[in-house]
Amino acid sequence: MTSVVSSATRTIRIGSRKSQLALVQTYWVREQLQSSFPDITFEVHTMSTQGDKILDVALAKIGDKGLFTKELELGMINKEIDFAVHSLKDLPTNLPEGLTLAAITERENPADALVVHEKHKDKQIETLPAGAVIGTSSLRRLAQLRNRFPHFTFKDVRGNLNTRLAKLDAGEYDALILAAAGLQRLGMGDRVHQILPKEISLHAVGQGALGIECRADDKDLISLLKAIEHPETRDRCLAERSFLRILEGGCQVPIGVNTEIHDGNLTLTGVVASVDGQNIVKDTVTGTASNAEALGAELAKLLREQGAQEILEQIFAEIQRGS
Numbered sequence: 623m624t625s626v627v628s629s630a631t632r633t634i635r636i637g638s639r640k641s642q643l644a645l646v647q648t649y650w651v652r653e654q655l656q657s658s659f660p661d662i663t664f665e666v667h668t669m670s671t672q673g674d675k676i677l678d679v680a681l682a683k684i685g686d687k688g689l690f691t692k693e694l695e696l697g698m699i700n701k702e703i704d705f706a707v708h709s710l711k712d713l714p715t716n717l718p719e720g721l722t723l724a725a726i727t728e729r730e731n732p733a734d735a736l737v738v739h740e741k742h743k744d745k746q747i748e749t750l751p752a753g754a755v756i757g758t759s760s761l762r763r764l765a766q767l768r769n770r771f772p773h774f775t776f777k778d779v780r781g782n783l784n785t786r787l788a789k790l791d792a793g794e795y796d797a798l799i800l801a802a803a804g805l806q807r808l809g810m811g812d813r814v815h816q817i818l819p820k821e822i823s824l825h826a827v828g829q830g831a832l833g834i835e836c837r838a839d840d841k842d843l844i845s846l847l848k849a850i851e852h853p854e855t856r857d858r859c860l861a862e863r864s865f866l867r868i869l870e871g872g873c874q875v876p877i878g879v880n881t882e883i884h885d886g887n888l889t890l891t892g893v894v895a896s897v898d899g900q901n902i903v904k905d906t907v908t909g910t911a912s913n914a915e916a917l918g919a920e921l922a923k924l925l926r927e928q929g930a931q932e933i934l935e936q937i938f939a940e941i942q943r944g945s
């Protein structure tokens with residue numbers, strides 16, 4: 623195995639999707655690593671993923687886990703690239719054999735944000751009119767918002783952030799629900815009109831954080847990547863991912879979370895909701911942050927006892943039927 627640490631001449635190849643957000647994230651990671659390791663050359667290699675190619679089908683219907691990550695993972699297994707930078711929420715909780723989640727970087731605000739058409743600039747989500755058309759492509763957002771705001775009309779929206787914002791501004795939607803983090807990273811934080819509080823929307827597992835994946839046997843690279851890890855974000859995200867892994871949901875099922883760490887104690891809240899928003903189970907656990915994964919497991923068990931499994935099985939059956 624080549625040693626990163628001893629051979630200062632090694633070139634490390636970073637894999638990234640080509641989207642603007644992916645590139646901003648990847649170049650941010652490269653910048654952090656380059657300043658810690660000035661003697662190493664870091665090259666960025668872009669790849670298209672399945673999720674970048676299929677733009678006209680609702681994500682929930684494609685439904686596949688790893689839609690935005692598989693090609694990059696193949697690139698690592700084939701040694702075309704050494705590591706990949708992902709939006710952590712797009713990275714499935716079970717990784718292919720031979721790959722590992724080497725580091726998780728500091729998270730942006732993980733919350734969902736309301737972005738409104740100009741004509742609603744004086745409104746909040748609570749005061750948008752009945753029938754307002756809300757754009758979201760996420761079953762998680764849809765289910766939680768339908769439960770709370772049954773008087774809105776929900777409409778799917780795909781495409782990159784600029785495409786979505788253009789559709790909003792053209793009047794196709796009254797408002798969109800987007801990850802605050804994506805807007806902030808693209809320098810469009812001024813479009814965040816309202817951060818949705820956790821009582822309205824629990825965010826996706828890993829939302830707002832970056833996950834760096836590499837070959838599990840590349841020990842030198844793993845120790846190098848640890849230099850840009852953010853331990854608190856890692857603990858929070860490991861709890862969230864453990865919760866999701868045990869409930870066996872991908873990014874495209876209505877599962878939401880919130881985590882907080884105070885004095886080394888981690889509080890994890892999770893929700894599982896039916897797509898119509900009628901059936902919601904939600905609970906919270908607290909424990910030491912160093913037991914993050916056990917806490918995630920504990921919450922998954924609690925929600926299962928409250929009927930989460932039945933809700934998820936019904937959703938999988940509906941997706942399979944193509945409804």
Ligand SMILES: NCc1[nH]cc(CCC(=O)O)c1CC(=O)O
Binds near residue numbers: 709800801803804829
């Ligand atoms: N599923 C698409 C996706 N993947 C990562 C982000 C935003 C950034 C993040 O959550 O880290 C988005 C867009 C969105 O949900 O609005």
